[in-house]
Amino acid sequence: MAMVKLRHLRKTFLPGTTNGRMALRDVSLDLAAGDFVTIIGSNGAGKSTLLNAVAGVFPVDEGTIVIDGQDVTGLPEHERAPIIGRVFQDPMQGTAGSMSIEENLAMAAKRGERRRLKWGVTQKDRESFREYLALLGLGLENRLSDPVRLLSGGQRQALALLMATIKKPKLLLLDEHAAALDPRTAQDILALTDRLVRRHGLTVMMVTHNLRHALAYGNRTVMMHEGEIVLDVGGPERSDMTVADLLERFHATRGERLLDDRILLEV
Amino acid sequence: MVSLGALSGALEQGLVYAVMALGVYLTFRVLNFPDLTVDGSFPLGAAVAAKLICSGVDPVLATAVAPVLGFVAGATTGVLNTKLRISGILAGILTMTALYSVNLRIMGRANIPLLRSATVLTTLKGLGVPGGIAALLLFLASAVAVKLVLDAFLRTEFGLALRATGDNEVMIRSLGVNTDSMKIIGLGLSNALVALSGAMVAQYQGFADIGMGIGMVVAGLASVIIGGAIIAPASIGLATFGVVAGSVVYRFAVFIALRMGFAPTDLKIVTAALVVIALSGPAIRASLGVERRRALGHGKAEASSKNVLARNH
Numbered sequence: 236m237a238m239v240k241l242r243h244l245r246k247t248f249l250p251g252t253t254n255g256r257m258a259l260r261d262v263s264l265d266l267a268a269g270d271f272v273t274i275i276g277s278n279g280a281g282k283s284t285l286l287n288a289v290a291g292v293f294p295v296d297e298g299t300i301v302i303d304g305q306d307v308t309g310l311p312e313h314e315r316a317p318i319i320g321r322v323f324q325d326p327m328q329g330t331a332g333s334m335s336i337e338e339n340l341a342m343a344a345k346r347g348e349r350r351r352l353k354w355g356v357t358q359k360d361r362e363s364f365r366e367y368l369a370l371l372g373l374g375l376e377n378r379l380s381d382p383v384r385l386l387s388g389g390q391r392q393a394l395a396l397l398m399a400t401i402k403k404p405k406l407l408l409l410d411e412h413a414a415a416l417d418p419r420t421a422q423d424i425l426a427l428t429d430r431l432v433r434r435h436g437l438t439v440m441m442v443t444h445n446l447r448h449a450l451a452y453g454n455r456t457v458m459m460h461e462g463e464i465v466l467d468v469g470g471p472e473r474s475d476m477t478v479a480d481l482l483e484r485f486h487a488t489r490g491e492r493l494l495d496d497r498i499l500l501e502v
Numbered sequence: 503m504v505s506l507g508a509l510s511g512a513l514e515q516g517l518v519y520a521v522m523a524l525g526v527y528l529t530f531r532v533l534n535f536p537d538l539t540v541d542g543s544f545p546l547g548a549a550v551a552a553k554l555i556c557s558g559v560d561p562v563l564a565t566a567v568a569p570v571l572g573f574v575a576g577a578t579t580g581v582l583n584t585k586l587r588i589s590g591i592l593a594g595i596l597t598m599t600a601l602y603s604v605n606l607r608i609m610g611r612a613n614i615p616l617l618r619s620a621t622v623l624t625t626l627k628g629l630g631v632p633g634g635i636a637a638l639l640l641f642l643a644s645a646v647a648v649k650l651v652l653d654a655f656l657r658t659e660f661g662l663a664l665r666a667t668g669d670n671e672v673m674i675r676s677l678g679v680n681t682d683s684m685k686i687i688g689l690g691l692s693n694a695l696v697a698l699s700g701a702m703v704a705q706y707q708g709f710a711d712i713g714m715g716i717g718m719v720v721a722g723l724a725s726v727i728i729g730g731a732i733i734a735p736a737s738i739g740l741a742t743f744g745v746v747a748g749s750v751v752y753r754f755a756v757f758i759a760l761r762m763g764f765a766p767t768d769l770k771i772v773t774a775a776l777v778v779i780a781l782s783g784p785a786i787r788a789s790l791g792v793e794r795r796r797a798l799g800h801g802k803a804e805a806s807s808k809n810v811l812a813r814n815h
Contacts, residue, residue, distance in 0.1 A: 290676070316678025323672070331669040334662070342662050347678035352655070355662040398677075 237301075238438045239266035239289075239406055244298035246288055258284040259295070260462040266406075271432055271439040271453035275446060275481075280459040282442040286408050289440065291315040303405045317347025320404030322395050322412040329395025329412075332384035336375060336394065339383055340364045343398030367397060371427065389420035393427055400431050407432070409441040413448070425452060446478045458485055510638060512757040516750030517641035518702050519721070521648050523729075523749040524742060525695030526722030531741070532656065533688045534668040535583075538594030538719050540696050542601030543575040545715040547697025549605045552614040552710035561622045565701045572697025573690040575601060580686030598715075605712055612712045614704075621705035637706055644702065645749075648695060649742045656738050664688050696722075717770045724773050725749035727780040 246259040258281050266272060274282050288295050291312040299308045307315050323329050330339050341356045341364075361379060368376040371393050375386075383391060392412060399407060409428065413421035429452055432439055443449050449456050456473055458466035458481075466484055468476065476484075522544060529537035547568035554564035575597060582593035606612065626636040655661045666674035667684040675681050696718070704710040729748025735741030752773075759772055 311680075313675050313678050313680045316676060319676075321676045328670065328672050331666045331673060333669045334665060338662055338665075341659075342666055342674065342677055345659060345677070350659040350663040350679065352658045352660055355657055355659045 237265040238268040238270070238303055239264070239440075240299070240301040241265070241285075241289070242299045242301075244285070244288055244300070245296045246284060246293070247296060250296075258462055259288065262298070262459075262462070262464055264457065264464060264467075266438055266440070268438055269436055270455055271437075272441070272455045272457055273449040273453045274440060274442045274457050274459060275444070275449045276459035279461075281462040282459050283410055284462075285459070286410050286440060286442055289406070290319055290321055290408055318405040319408060320346070320399035320402075320406070321408045322392070322399050322410070324411040324414050326388040326391040326395065326415060329398065330383045330386075330391050333382060335380045335382055336368070336386075337361060337364055337379040339394065339398060340367070340401060343401050346402045346404075367401065370430075371397070389416055389424065392416060392420075392424050396424065396427055396431060400435055400437065403435050403437070405438065407437045407439045409439065411442050411444060414444055428452070446481055450476055450478065450481065456481070460485075508757065512753045513750060514637045514641050514706070515756075516753035517638070517645045517746070518706055519699060519725070519753060520641075520645040520746040520749035521702070522696045522699035522718065523722045523725035523745050524645075524648055524652055525692040525699070526719065527726050527729075527742065527745045528652070528692040528695070529689060530723060530726060532665055532668050533685060533692075535590050535685065535689065536594070537576070537579060537689055537692060538591060539576055539579045539597045539601075539689065539693050540594075540719040540722060541715040541717070542598035542605070543572045543693040543696045543715075544700040544703075544718045545605050545710070545712060546575055546601055546608075547572050547700030548704035548710035548714055549608040549614075549712075550697070551701035552616055552704050553608050553610075555616060555619050555621065555705070556614060561620050561625055561705065565622055565698070565705070568701035569694035569698040572700075573694040575697070576693025577686050577690035579693075580682075580689040583689075584682035584685050602712070609710060609712065613709055615709045616705060617708040622702065623705060641702065641706075644698075645746050648698075649746055653739050653742055717773065720770070720773055720777055721752065724777050724780075725752045727777060728752055731780070 241262060241264045244259050244262040245257070247255060247257045249255045262281070262285060264272075274285070276282050287293060289300055291307065291310055291314070295308065299306060301307070302315075302318050305318070307318070321329075331342075334342075337356045337360065341360055344360070364379060365376040368379075373390055373393060375390065375394065383394065386394065392415075396412070412428070413424045416424060425448060428441075431437070439453065441453060450473065454473075455467070455469035456476075457464055468484070522540070526537075526540060529535045550571050551561075551564045551568050554567060555561050579590075579593045579597040582588045582596060583590050586593075588596070622640065623636050626640055627633050631639060656665060663674060663679045664684050664687070666677075667679065667681045667688070671681050674684075700715070703714070725748040726745055727748070728751050729735075729744030729746070730741070731748075732751065733740055733744035733747060735744055755776075756769055756773075759769060760766065764772060
């Protein structure tokens with residue numbers, strides 16, 4: 236059974252105005268449990284819109300979103316949180332800077348649960364956080380009470396990844412979560428992503444601008460263009476694929492240039 | 503000579519207004535919400551308590567009703583902001599303006615004297631507390647109790663979610679928290695404290711007046727700012743302690759200003775100027791810093807060499 240079923244999703248921003256833009260036109264996509272799909276496409280192709288629609292940041296105009304048998308189409312963002320974990324592009328966005336590492340983790344460990352008048356961080360929490368943070372190898376396990384704003388961008392993003400997965404989500408959404416980091420840190424974050432995904436057996440949708448990363452990580456790659464999915468490859472076909480093949484496949488499908496300079500430069 | 507009585511008066515005021523300042527801290531610092539409801543919810547607490555006391559209700563009970571109405575006032579601002587999408591500042595101004603009429607309706611007139619009525623202070627004296635220190639003891643106990651309860655509250659699961667709502671709304675929503683509810687409840691709790699403070703001030707000064715809330719939010723903000731300046735808010739406990747201390751220091755400053763010959767009516771502009779100076783500090787320092795670097799002929803070259811060093815380390 237599919238873990239994620241997206242059916243005929245449509246979304247137009249600012250409808251009826253001169254600035255109106257159809258960001259999603261009839262997007263359908265199925266993810267089996269354990270699928271790790273990388274999503275590529277030029278700026279404005281609808282990648283982030285798709286992720287935001289699945290997360291519930293805004294309602295879709297048409298279509299249905301079903302996750303693990305539950306129709307979440309009409310639910311607001313915070314009611315989808317029990318089943319969805321997210322990491323954003325901006326490391327500042329995934330963590331609360333004025334709060335400590337342990338407080339951030341404690342909030343994440345309660346993702347989608349009712350917040351009660353019980354101590355937010357208990358001694359038992361601290362022990363398990365220490366163990367979990369040690370996975371990163373960044374020494375954060377000794378800095379539990381440090382405010383997160385003291386961490387570097389890479390450390391914050393690593394923490395954000397832990398937070399998104401500390402309570403196993405049915406679906407993990409990664410929106411260019413390594414794009415704002417320097418190349419080496421980005422590599423570390425992606426390696427960590429891979430490790431956490433395997434460890435928990437997660438179902439993942441990852442948007443990336445980097446075609447090499449799109450093929451190196453995950454088991455499926457989807458290409459979007461002008462609000463539509465124009466390519467969906469997996470299995471042996473994808474394993475043999477090079478970045479050049481990926482570009483060629485796109486041109487064959489569309490007969491036009493998809494990729495902007497940014498993508499080409501990052502190849 | 504400054505009399506001991508006058509000094510202890512400033513201390514009493516600092517402590518009773520500290521409860522209000524802790525409310526202002528909750529919105530301005532924790533929720534990051536500039537809430538102007540305070541100017542209306544402070545006299546609301548005073549009006550309700552005074553009216554109930556005059557109607558023969560026990561002063562302790564009358565005081566306890568004030569925060570309930572204060573909560574409703576704050577929650578109203580929260581609903582205006584989150585559900586009706588009115589900007590935070592304007593939502594507070596609207597509630598504050600509406601409260602002026604509400605407060606007059608409650609009181610029936612612009613001023614209710616309480617000099618001959620039973621108050622929480624006379625209740626304390628009835629329990630055998632010496633009259634001279636009854637106010638000081640009550641207000642010290644109130645400020646400390648509110649501070650400690652607030653500290654504990656902000657460390658609960660709910661409190662963490664409230665703080666995160668002020669710090670990073672996108673994140674905490676992705677973790678399943680309804681940030682609209684958080685803001686409504688946070689504004690409610692803040693104004694409950696403000697109204698409680700108003701109820702105690704009315705009984706302390708011996709009257710409730712329709713105009714007693716004017717400039718209250720600025721006074722609260724001044725206390726919060728002074729507190730942050732004298733005690734580094736390295737933790738929640740230190741931050742709230744700073745607010746209480748800031749409130750006391752502020753009332754002493756007011757006391758000194760009055761001794762220096764300022765008219766009581768001039769104090770609002772003095773307070774406003776104090777807040778302007780405190781808030782503009784970083785901007786002024788930044789522009790001064792730029793000027794100085796330019797004057798010394800350093801600037802970019804120095805900055806980049808520093809970066810190289812930092813990288814080599």
